[in-house]
Amino acid sequence: GAVVSQHPSRVICKSGTSVKIECRSLDFQATTMFWYRQFPKQSLMLMATSNEGSKATYEQGVEKDKFLINHASLTLSTLTVTSAHPEDSSFYICSASPQGTDTQYFGPGTRLTVL
Amino acid sequence: GQSLEQPSEVTAVEGAIVQINCTYQTSGFYGLSWYQQHDGGAPTFLSYNALDGLEETGRFSSFLSRSDSYGYLLLQELQMKDSASYFCAVRKGGNMLTFGGGTRLMVKP
Numbered sequence: 001g002a003v004v005s006q007h008p009s010r011v012i013c014k015s016g017t018s019v020k021i022e023c024r025s026l027d028f029q030a031t032t033m034f035w036y037r038q039f040p041k042q043s044l045m046l047m048a049t050s051n052e053g054s055k056a057t058y059e060q061g062v063e064k065d066k067f068l069i070n071h072a073s074l075t076l077s078t079l080t081v082t083s084a085h086p087e088d089s090s091f092y093i094c095s096a097s098p099q100g101t102d103t104q105y106f107g108p109g110t111r112l113t114v115l
Numbered sequence: 116g117q118s119l120e121q122p123s124e125v126t127a128v129e130g131a132i133v134q135i136n137c138t139y140q141t142s143g144f145y146g147l148s149w150y151q152q153h154d155g156g157a158p159t160f161l162s163y164n165a166l167d168g169l170e171e172t173g174r175f176s177s178f179l180s181r182s183d184s185y186g187y188l189l190l191q192e193l194q195m196k197d198s199a200s201y202f203c204a205v206r207k208g209g210n211m212l213t214f215g216g217g218t219r220l221m222v223k224p
Contacts, residue, residue: 032209032210034211034212041219042216042217043202043214043215043216043217044158044202044214045214046211046212046213046214049209049211093157093158095212097210102145102146102163102165102206102210103148103160103163104148104160104210104212105160106150106157106158106159106160107157108156108157109156109157
């Protein structure tokens with residue numbers, strides 16, 4: 001149980017284009033999902049908290065107009081990187097907690113490369 | 116501010132015991148979690164301490180002292196497959212996690 005999936009696992013795009021990453025909780029419902037970014041050999045940095053049916057809460061320094069988050073259902077959150085630039089190349093990971101529990105389960109991550 | 120400190124690298128031999136320490140300074144502390152991450156993979160949950168004391172799960176144990184703002188992860192009977200990065204993370208309100216910088220564990224034969 002408690003499986004979180006992400007799609008795509010890898011994406012390469014040209015600078016200036018937009019990329020959408022999906023995060024799904026496969027066997028549970030999640031009111032809240034989290035989006036992290038991880039650069040090579042570094043820690044996970046929380047970007048935003050995605051709340052079903054309401055606006056996401058962004059961490060300080062994260063541009064909400066650049067990283068669009070939509071949490072349209074209790075099992076799906078999407079992160080769209082708009083007008084991507086090479087410095088946005090990173091490993092993007094989502095996580096979710098089954099309702100009523102404390103443990104966060106992480107998706108397998110999406111490696112974004114912007115050329 | 117908030118910060119979590121853990122060693123950047125630890126090396127140990129197969130079969131040994133290794134302890135990875137984590138000190139934290141944060142507001143809104145609910146508990147300390149530990150995650151394992153292999154290169155290119157997602158973090159996987161290992162352990163969570165909300166109260167002081169030791170939690171044991173198989174070869175892995177985790178300890179927390181809230182008064183000292185300190186915790187550790189203990190790995191026993193090390194195996195080669197334990198080579199990975201280990202992160203401590205403070206759980207805050209709203210189930211948010213703040214991660215430490217990670218400790219890269221290398222297990223040698």
